[in-house]
Amino acid sequence: MRPNNKEQAAFASPLAASVSARQSASSVNASARNPAAACGLLDSSSVRVPESHATASGSARAPSRSFGACKASHFSAFETRSAPAAALGAHARNLAAAREIRRGPAAPGAGFGARNEDSLQRSVARADLQDPVLPSSSTTERASLEGLLDLSNSSNGVTSLVTPSVRLEAFERERRERQLASAYEKCRVITAQYAKTFYLGTMLMPPEKRKAIWAIYVWCRRTDELVDGPRALRSDLPVVLEEWERRLEALFAGRPTDLFDLALWDTLQRFPHDIQPYRDMIAGMVMDLNQNRYQTFDELKVYCYRVAGTVGLMSTAVMGTAEPGMDVTEEAVALGIANQLTNILRDVGEDARRGRIYLPLEDLAKFDYTEEDLMRGINDERWKNLMKYQIARARQYFAVAESGIDPLSRDARYPVWASLMLYRQILDVIERNDFEVFYKRAFVPRANKFLTLPAAYLRSRQ
Secondary structure (H helix, E strand, O other): OOOOOOOOHHHOOOOOOOOOOOOOOOOOOOOOOOHHHHOOOOOOOOOOOOOOOOOOOOOOOOOOOOOOOOOOOOOOOOOOOOHHHHHHHHHHHHHHHHHHHHHHHHOOOOOOOOOOHHHHHHHHHHHHHHOOOOOOOHHHHHHHHHOOOEEEEEEOOEEEOOOOOHHHHHHHHHHHHHHHHHHHHHHHHHHHHHOHHHHHHHOOOOHHHHHHHHHHHHHHHHHHHHHHOOOOOHHHHHHHHHHHHHHHHHHHOOOOOOHHHHHHHHHHHHOOOOOHHHHHHHHHHHHHHHOOOOOOHHHHHHHHHHHHHHHHHHHHHHHOEOOOOOOOHHHHHHHHHHHHHHHHHHOHHHHHHOOOOOOOHHHHHHOOOOHHHHHOOOOOHHHHHHHHHHHHHHHHHHHHHHOOOOOEOHHHHHHHHHHHHHHHHHHHHHHHOOOOOOOOOOOOOHHHHHHHHHHHHHHHOO
């Protein structure tokens, strides 16, 4: 099943149900600890987590594993007329033209009234997410970025603007601002297309915070597209993910590859946080490639943390807390795990048709329900009791997550409340459907959304 592929789940923070007592508020300089393990969610030996949520790119550590060659990048938006890249201008224009050709199949009939504007924008957004990275072309991007970043004169992992002379300083500053504005605008478009409800929530945040959240969302979305996008080839994925992690390490070291990476790099300067959740999300994608059964809930919990709980760790540094020193790590991870468990329950039938079972096999055995029963879509009393058990567990995680929203900064609460309230309703729909998830997809009706969003807003203002 697709991790983080729903608009409300797309950006909710994350954590887990059988959590131990909440840790005392820690200083931003606290010693290294596993935030998920500290909550009683994950075994520290099974998941790698940030050493410090206050460290920006903190001299990027060497990757602890490898995976392969990424297909998601964006070239044509770069200004290739800058001094460092002037010689590459013609090549960049060729790339831009080739890209327009590639976009054609993504929006068949565009210009002839065959598709509406929303569909066309979604096609363009997907093209932005999936343009391939060609070794011969990456030089153009890198040259353009190196015109903005001084890679030879950095300290503590933070790069500075190239200012070879006082005369060029204003020019470089203006060019950097144009590039960043273009980068964040592309992130905004993709967030608006793929996560409409969440996007509306971010519009109530201060501009600096909302742009940072868009940049983080797009990185997560691109990671998901590498594995589940229409161009993903399973045989290539280990290589694709290996290259994606190399790009991540370069980004945190101050060497962004494309405009989307530039937006995230700038976010890291404004809201420093650790690289580990990003590494863990990539590890979750690799885990999903290699594993289609989970014997125990502890195994499943690791997967849920990696593909969803990590999002909360990425975003809490941006959202901030109402009082300095407050620790919402546990609640952040809990919401991600709750959302992912809900995804799993909603998509049981779809996953079974792909030969995948995410429900812990130990839970199936507990209710005398077999893999064969699940593959055949048998909805009897055993199944209903099994689903009641799973729904109760997911609600426990939502309860933990809920307690961590009010401590957030007031301007960051609304998108989190909206995500939690909407996603939790999917569990209610599954119950109303008599636990039929094999052939009927549970979704929150539009009318319910219209009622929930104002309620979430009012709750966030209390």
